Amino acid sequence: MSKNLDFIQSAQRTIRLEREAVDTLLARIGTDFTRACELLLACKGRVVVVGMGKSGHVGNKIAATLASTGTPAFFVHPAEASHGDMGMITRDDVVLALSNSGSTAEIVTLLPLIKRLGIALVSMTGNPDSPLAKAAMVNLDASVEQEACPLNLAPTSSTTVSLVLGDALAIALLEARGFTAEDFAFSHPGGALGRRLLLLVENIMHAGDELPQVALGTSLSSALLEMTRKGLGMTIVLNDDGTLAGIFTDGDLRRTLDKGLDVRQVSIDQVMTVHGKTARPDMLAAEALKIMDDHKISALVVVDEGDRPVGVLHIHDLTRAGVI
Missing domain, CATH: 3.10.580.10 (CBS-domain)
Known part of the structure; x- marks a missing residue:
């Protein structure tokens, strides 16, 4: 019984810390967020999302959410970008780079190439003084005071904040584009969801x-x-x-x-x-x-x-x- 109680207390602590991290994020949504939305909305190509490790997993989800809500987007693994996949990115694209530290080596390596090609860069970091944040046209502050991990090591609160921030971007762009239920249906044609939404x-x-x-x-x-x-x-x-x-x-x-x-x-x-x-x-x-x-x-x-x-x-x- 005591073990079960410990599990419950651990879960409640995690949820509480992550909720507090998101609450803190709410107060930081301002002009930087507006500028990021404007850059993504003005993109003539696609939004290319990059991130390593857990940030990469979150980046994959953000790219998928953007694509399904009217903003063409895809994910590129930064390590693969250094070995040929950089050719997938064009001058008309916007790069959205995720890194909690803002100094992830695989992403920092790409910065000179992104700058040389004149590609717009939006960063999402937990460190506004990091190389990635300074290189970006606009940085979205995804910092957290404490990870939910008791060791303060495993990305938990920080990945939650990044995920929420990505959703906020996607929905703000959806509303700005006037994206409708019918538009959503055409980007989800398969399965029960597609059949339901396409039904007249x-x-x-x-x-x-x-x-x-x-x-x-x-x-x-x-x-x-x-x-x-x-x-x-x-x-x-x-x-x-x-x-x-x-x-x-x-x-x-x-x-x-x-x-x-x-x-x-x-x-x-x-x-x-x-x-x-x-x-x-x-x-x-x-x-x-x-x-x-x-x-x-x-x-x-x-x-x-x-x-x-x-x-x-x-x-x-x-x-x-x-x-x-």
Whole structure:
């Protein structure tokens, strides 16, 4: 039991130290971070990430995150760069170099070549006075007061801070580029994630004879019969010209009954939700789900460019399609 307690205390200490390191990083996000983002955003080529050891592993992940969020990037091992892979880097690229000490020999060796080629260099170091930090156009301070390792040797807090800083760069660039869910889908075409994100509303919506619809002026009792026949828990209400007037759902029915209204006497016009939230057929199903989540609704009317209903998308359709 005491051993288990020691494990728990060790884990809690590690998490606490790494959390404190990230909290400290938050206060250092300033003009240097803005300048780094501007350099990466202006890059006409690709972001080339380099790093040795644990920094290399983190660099690999940062490169992958950048590439998947709209910033073309790849990782180059600095030792291999000295033996031919430097040819993978062009003058149009930006190098993002990671080194906690800022004096990693394999990276320092590359600095004269990077300078000679005129390649923009952004560094991420724990030592602003290091050779790497001084050679860079901008240095991102990834320093930590203490590693989570009790010996203060194994890269732990420092790698966490570098990873978080890399994520911050990627997301800032994503937002600056206006990167959308559809863009993300096209960079993740494989597997369940890709299929889910590439799915359009028109691929899973109910259409044609499955579409519950009544005209303005229809009695509520007749509208309820249409809802029962189509089994979607709602009906569309149409204007005389075929455009969307409103929607009536099971929720609207409950509210109608709560008010003590007689379903045999009430017109659909009196109790429907006017117009309601809609989706377009060419919208990503994931975007339609967000509309449902934001407005806490379970169905969307799908309309064409003329605001004429062409389908209905229900939350259950999204569940069956694996979007949820």
